[in-house]
Amino acid sequence: MTDRKRDLRSVESYGKLDRDGFIHRSWMKAQGLPDDVFDGRPVIGICNTWSELTPCNAHLREIAEYVKRGVWEAGGLPLEFPAMSLGETQMRPTTMLFRNLLAMEVEESIRGNPIDGVVLLGGCDKTTPGQLMGAASVDLPTMIVSSGPMLNGKHRGRDIGSGSDVWRLSEAVRSGEMSEAEFFSIENGMSRSRGTCMTMGSASSFAAVSESLGISLPYNATIPAVDARRQVLAHQTGRRIVGLVREDRRLSQFLTREALENAIRVHAAIGGSTNTVIHLLAVAGRAGVELSLGDFDVLGRDVPLLANLQPSGRFLMEDLHYAGGLPALMREMTAFLHLDLPTADGRTVGEILAEAERYNPDVIASLDAPVDEVSGIWVLRGNLAPDGAIMKPSAAASDLLTHRGKALVFETIEDFKSRIDDPDLDVDQSSVLVLKGCGPVGYPGMPEVGNMPLPRKLLDRGVRDMVRISDARMSGTAFGTVVLHVAPESDVGGPLALVRSGDEILLDGPARRLELLVDEEELARRRAAWRQATRDPGPDRGYAALHVRHVLQADKGCDLDFLRGASGAEVKRESH
Numbered sequence: 001m002t003d004r005k006r007d008l009r010s011v012e013s014y015g016k017l018d019r020d021g022f023i024h025r026s027w028m029k030a031q032g033l034p035d036d037v038f039d040g041r042p043v044i045g046i047c048n049t050w051s052e053l054t055p056c057n058a059h060l061r062e063i064a065e066y067v068k069r070g071v072w073e074a075g076g077l078p079l080e081f082p083a084m085s086l087g088e089t090q091m092r093p094t095t096m097l098f099r100n101l102l103a104m105e106v107e108e109s110i111r112g113n114p115i116d117g118v119v120l121l122g123g124c125d126k127t128t129p130g131q132l133m134g135a136a137s138v139d140l141p142t143m144i145v146s147s148g149p150m151l152n153g154k155h156r157g158r159d160i161g162s163g164s165d166v167w168r169l170s171e172a173v174r175s176g177e178m179s180e181a182e183f184f185s186i187e188n189g190m191s192r193s194r195g196t197c198m199t200m201g202s203a204s205s206f207a208a209v210s211e212s213l214g215i216s217l218p219y220n221a222t223i224p225a226v227d228a229r230r231q232v233l234a235h236q237t238g239r240r241i242v243g244l245v246r247e248d249r250r251l252s253q254f255l256t257r258e259a260l261e262n263a264i265r266v267h268a269a270i271g272g273s274t275n276t277v278i279h280l281l282a283v284a285g286r287a288g289v290e291l292s293l294g295d296f297d298v299l300g301r302d303v304p305l306l307a308n309l310q311p312s313g314r315f316l317m318e319d320l321h322y323a324g325g326l327p328a329l330m331r332e333m334t335a336f337l338h339l340d341l342p343t344a345d346g347r348t349v350g351e352i353l354a355e356a357e358r359y360n361p362d363v364i365a366s367l368d369a370p371v372d373e374v375s376g377i378w379v380l381r382g383n384l385a386p387d388g389a390i391m392k393p394s395a396a397a398s399d400l401l402t403h404r405g406k407a408l409v410f411e412t413i414e415d416f417k418s419r420i421d422d423p424d425l426d427v428d429q430s431s432v433l434v435l436k437g438c439g440p441v442g443y444p445g446m447p448e449v450g451n452m453p454l455p456r457k458l459l460d461r462g463v464r465d466m467v468r469i470s471d472a473r474m475s476g477t478a479f480g481t482v483v484l485h486v487a488p489e490s491d492v493g494g495p496l497a498l499v500r501s502g503d504e505i506l507l508d509g510p511a512r513r514l515e516l517l518v519d520e521e522e523l524a525r526r527r528a529a530w531r532q533a534t535r536d537p538g539p540d541r542g543y544a545a546l547h548v549r550h551v552l553q554a555d556k557g558c559d560l561d562f563l564r565g566a567s568g569a570e571v572k573r574e575s576h
Contacts, residue, residue, distance in 0.1 A: 008245070009140075009569060010043035010077075013114035020574050024114065033077075042076040042245040044238070045115035047106055047131060049122045051085030056124035056203060057147050059194040059225060066231045067119050067145060070238020076117075076245070078238065081109055088125040088202075096473065097445025099126040099133075099279075100551070100560050101543050103286075106134030111569055116140065117245040119237055123147025123195070123225075125202035125476070128210065129279035133559070135251055136286035137566045141244035142251040143344050144216040145234050146207040148225035149317035150195035155186050161310040162190055162197040163477020167451065174421075175459035195225025198317040200309040202476035205272035206279060211326050212266040214254045214343030218352050222321035244344060252566075255287040258338040261299055262349065265336045268300030268376035269329060271312035271394045273476025274484055277377055281557030285564040293379055293388045293555045297512065300376030303336055305394050308363050308371045311479040312394040315363045323363035327356035332366050374398075380483060380514040383523075384495050384505065387487035387555045389469075389514055395479035397465040401509035403481075404517075405430040405467060409501045412437045413449055421456040429463045432505045436496055438472035439489025440551045440558045444544055446471070446485075451478040467507055469514075471496055471554070483507065483514060485554035491535075492553070498526040 013024040015038070025038050046067055050060035064080050071078035084102045086095040110118055118135060122128040123146050135142045153160035169186065172178040196203035207221040217237055223230045260280065267276055277296055284291035306329055309315050320329075330337065331353040339350030358364050365371045372394055380389045393401060408431045410416035416435055419425060427433075433452050440446045450472035454463060468482045471489035488494030495516060499505075504517040516523075539545045550560040 008040065008042060008116045010114040010116050011040055014038040014043070015040060020576055023576055037077045042116045042242050043114060044071045044076045044078050044241050044245070045110060045113060045118040046078055046080040047083050047109065047118055047120050048080055049083050049085040049127045049131065051087065053090050054085040054087035054124050054127070055089070055191065055194060056087070056196040057085055057122060057127065060121045060147055063145060063147070063230065063234045064121060066234035067121070067238040070235040071242055074239040074242035076242040079115065081113070083109065083131065086124055086126045086130065093443055094445040094447035095126040096447065096558070097443070097544065097547060099130040100547065100563065102127065102130035103133035103563065106131050107137045110135060110138045110140060111567070111571060117241045118142050119241050120144045121147070123203050123207070125206070125275060128203070128206050129283065132210070133282055133286050136255060136283055137563070138569050139250050139252050139566055140569055141241060141249055142215065143237050143241050143244070144210045144220065145237050146196070146210065146216065146220050148195045148223050148227070148230045149198040149204055150191055151193045151224055151226065152198055152316045152318045153190045153192060155189045159316060160186065160190060161199040161316050161477070163201050163475055164199045164310040164479065165190070167478050171453065171459060171464070174453065174456055193224070193226045197477055199311060199477045200271055200273070200307060200317070202273040202275040204317050205267065205270065205276045205476050208270055208272065208326050209263045209267055209276055209280065212263045212330065213259045214341060214345070214349060215251065217345055218327050219321065219325045222317055222325040224318050224321065240344060240346070243346070249344070252287060254342065254344060255283065255289060256341070257289050257291070259341055260284060260289060260291055262337050262341065264296055264299045265303050265333065266326070266330060268303040269305065269333050270307040271305050271309060271375060271392070274377065274390055274392050275473060275476055277390055278473070278485070278554055278558050282559040285557055285559055286566060288565060296377040296390070297379040303333065303376055304367065304370035305372040305375035306332055306365045306370055308365060311477055313371050319360070319363050323360035324356060324358045327353055328358040329364045331356045332358065332364060335367070378509055378512060380507070380509070380512050382513045382515040384499070384514045384516040385486045386495065387553060389483050389486040391481070391483050391509065393509060396481040400465060400467055400481040403432070403467050403507045404504060405432045407432050407434045407499050407501055407503045407505050409434045409499055410436065416452060420453060423457055425455055425457060426501075427455050427458065429458055429466060431466065432507070433466060433468045434496070434499050434505075435468070435470035435472060436490040438470055439491055440553060441538065441548045442471065442489055442491035444538060444548050446473050446554070446558060448473050448475045448478070450474040450484045451480050451482050469505065487553045487555045489553060493527070493530060495523070497530050498523055
């Protein structure tokens with residue numbers, strides 16, 4: 001056995017010629033593994049979030065087999081293990097409540113088992129971020145294979161986008177522009193294959209971010225889930241992860257400040273999901289890299305929108321792949337990127353982009369002729385959001401980016417649902433809809449309800465957008481002039497808790513201001529009353545109770561306070 005093989009973590013279990021080594025090897029041989037697979041070859045864990053309750057990930061058992069092919073071929077031993085799957089469209093009250101639980105499970109599964117490197121198989125919105133957070137805390141060689149986007153939706157001869165068209169068409173039904181029968185007929189053509197939403201939603205956004213970080217192979221973000229080229233990519237990833245182990249290229253070597261800067265700028269150019277802000281802040285916290293909420297505004301401020309994809313544009317992820325994929329888009333914005341950074345592929349960012357080609361300028365625009373000059377994430381501050389709030393200007397109505405109006409307050413999501421269609425609701429198109437009680441602590445888990453449906457009485461008058469403010473999130477597939485992630489949230493006494501219907505609110509997006517136009521003396525009185533009020537103490541058992549006691553606010557990534565930072569891969573005590 002070479003010195004390099006002795007350095008492998010797995011040798012501490014499988015390489016011992018004693019009772020403990022006997023135990024580790026013998027029980028693994030129950031799966032039909034021959035003696036020579038324990039000869040010091042790299043052991044690769046395949047962390048699989050396959051689940052039939054997560055349609056985005058329902059094909060990952062098949063994808064795992066292709067990763068295994070590559071691992072075997074490169075001289076490694078692949079061992080697949082499960083991790084909690086977070087089905088965005090299925091789980092209640094919200095998958096965001098469980099992202100950190102998944103991160104904990106992945107971290108302990110990687111650390112506790114005799115593996116030398118790991119491939120993360122995931123896709124649905126909170127799944128890949130949770131996996132990456134857990135892996136970052138252990139810091140082994142790590143690569144991502146995403147589940148990939150669905151094929152384009154189809155209805156009556158035209159493309160339709162998952163999520164984005166759901167929000168748009170459901171409003172058309174509420175306004176009487178579309179019949180319920182037609183609306184429900186569309187669902188049969190919306191999701192035509194396994195995979196993630198084919199819009200630039202949260203899953204596609206984080207897959208693109210992962211690729212831009214250099215921790216997945218080129219085109220991982222865009223190859224459709226059911227395209228044979230995704231199987232090829234999985235096979236190649238299996239080969240490459242063995243190489244990373246032999247080269248001792250750990251995740252921390254790729255999760256650098258410069259790589260995160262690239263990711264934020266790419267995120268701006270693709271019109272990525274607001275959810276990515278929270279996830280990257282959490283990943284950076286695990287990796288020990290300094291990253292702040294304000295960095296998203298500063299780094300993305302001059303980057304225009306280059307991806308003409310829903311919800312900010314016209315096309316879908318399948319079109320982006322055929323247009324040249326993420327490498328082609330990144331090649332159009334090389335002036336904004338660090339090109340000399342290493343990637344798991346083995347080449348630098350610049351070397352990968354040098355080989356990229358753009359095939360359709362309607363889908364991937366250039367810096368000279370962008371889809372929109374305004375893109376990225378705006379970080380708003382003021383007395384209503386002292387720790388920040390965010391909005392996505394590329395998905396908003398341009399005439400509402402600066403707005404002053406009277407608040408219409410909903411204290412809870414139940415309050416909102418019970419009143420929003422009331423014909424006597426005191427609201428007009430200048431009103432600002434304010435939703436409380438939907439932050440990391442409040443719901444609990446910070447649900448995707450920030451893109452509040454508009455009042456029916458205004459839809460009937462042709463109104464299609466309004467300013468909406470909350471401590472919630474919204475789906476990456478959603479759109480509108482929506483201010484999100486207000487911090488601190490209302491349930492911990494943030495200023496949002498003090499807003500009353502009729503208060504004036506000023507949104508000045510270009511100046512990054514969000515102000516509650518109420519004098520400080522009045523706010524002090526309201527704050528004192530809020531502190532004296534009886535409030536729901538929240539969950540009292542299980543993981544939900546742990547979450548509400550320890551979750552950080554949105555501006556810190558909503559991780560649990562005791563999980564920030566890394567605890568490494570070393571486990572000194574034996575199991576017997």
